[in-house]
Amino acid sequence: MAELLTSAQMRAVEQAAIASGSSSGLTLMERAGRAVVDAVFTEWPDLAEGRHRAVVLCGPGNNGGDGFVIARRLAVRGWQVELFLLGDPDKLPPDARRMHDLWAAMGPVRGLAPESAGAGARPDLLVDALFGTGLSRPIPEAAVGAFRAVRERKAGGLRTSPCRVVAVDSPSGLDCDSGEMLLPALPQTAGRAGDVQSVAPAARMSPDVPLPISADLTVTFHKPKLGHYLGHPPMPSGKLAVADIGLADWDRPETLASQPPSAERVRLVGRIQHGAPMPGRMWPGPLLNVPGPGLHKYARGHALVLAGGPGRGGAARLAARAALRVGAGLVTVACPPEAQAENAARLDAIMLRPLADAEALAEMLTDRRLSAVCLGPGLGVGAATAALVAAACASAPRAPAPRAVVLDADALTSFADDPDALFADLHARCVLTPHEGEFARLFPDLAAPARRARGQSKVEACRAAAARAGCTVLLKGPDTVIASPGGAASIHAALYDRAAPWLGTAGAGDVLAGMIAGLLASPQAFASPHPHVEVAAWLHVEAARTFGPGLIAEDLPETLPRVFRDLGL
């Protein structure tokens, strides 16, 4: 479970190292530049041999300082390096100025402008050292223009090799806290492939708009930043490499993957901790609802999944199947009496009970062995569903822990007119699993357009939603965010080498709700649902990736046994 840092947290670690006297800013900058060059050669071994051509674009801060180090190190290897600086050398911060001077003794520093940057033959490598963690507003148009001008240079002579782009710390324009691209409004251009059609001021509003600045490889330092993992593909960072620049001793210890996360640091859900994959018995093993030797099925909990009327039971059956496969000892589907025949024909290991209304649910939930309830998928939008939600939440037994309640789909939308009525029902063992549309109905002021306009990230918005709701909220997307009322937050990113595009299929969300319910049904589950929700998000994507192309929602629960075997469980 890797940690993700905000720009401010990264600066604090850097400052702690410098204040200790163990490292100077100059040393860190030298290590950062060296790490980028090493990462380039690892990624593109053909560049490690022989002499090549590079264009280095340097910005007005320490990101630019790293660029001067890279230029010097490439030139020392015999590369032909052109360097352009945005801004006045006399205004560079001291460490960057020192690196500027070292480079200036080796080669020219040219002012950055699209015209000058566009002249010359296509380089083998474009180094984007314009802006990093210090970005505070949309980048200047000249920076975007110069970047594009270099990229569009024509190949010289017989060369046909591509221009690879490496970004130092982040592709310039990426807000390292929110993942938004802070770009200037650019003029509409005439429909050529790769052209910018429209870029809203200050933000890339749609994943369909091509990015004027992006990288093939981004090399960030010490730990990834939140912004690298927030957003939709294609990710402007391209591929992400994290370079050790000797700051580990000045950082705090990470929370254990098997424990709820702390409120201070956002964590990236996954098996990687301290740069290496954890064995399955360390994570997610301890958070799974697995059979112990000699344990009764009730020791793994009993999940109840509510289903809608005739012809609408498929979503609940998917959720129920997922709850059973993920480890609940027993799963019961409760449906309106008129849908009983349909469900009976489709269920075997999953039990079935008729359920007329909210009053009947309250009565059913006097059975304390029902340790988790999942409701929403296919339930229908309206007052009847809202009443079922109230009954499910109100009947939480106090001991040993309140019953877990997972609310998805129609259970959320039924409160679109009165979200406060939902929040009044919820307790700390509830989990809401909205997609962006459902989230917008419950938290209109935290929805994507509103939060972007305020410069608020998806993580901050989800934290605010969890605090308001008083329970854990999982906000779906390729960059799923999980937040709990105390401020704990995680990102599960189905991005980069964990992309799972075939997960965009009908019913996949119902399966996720069922997986969460199945894990939380365990009497051994933590009081905080957060770490179990993290595991469910991970298993969901892992099952999709394990199954691969052609996936439909039914395949997700059926792939879980293979995922568990692959984990060595």
Ligand SMILES: NC(=O)C1=CN([C@@H]2O[C@H](COP(=O)(O)OP(=O)(O)OC[C@H]3O[C@@H](n4cnc5c(N)ncnc54)[C@H](OP(=O)(O)O)[C@@H]3O)[C@@H](O)[C@H]2O)[C@@H](O)CC1
């Ligand atoms: N932390 C570490 O451990 C290490 C950090 N290192 C490196 O330092 C980088 C962070 O450096 P940084 O703090 O100087 O910020 P950086 O991204 O260069 O930009 C700041 C400059 O840009 C300016 N500026 C901002 N936005 C602007 C805009 N839209 N348009 C125009 N100007 C704008 C801003 O000006 P101001 O806002 O003050 O007016 C300021 O001059 C980090 O990403 C990494 O590469 C490594 O060397 C070693 C280890």
Ligand SMILES: [K+]
């Ligand atoms: K950069």
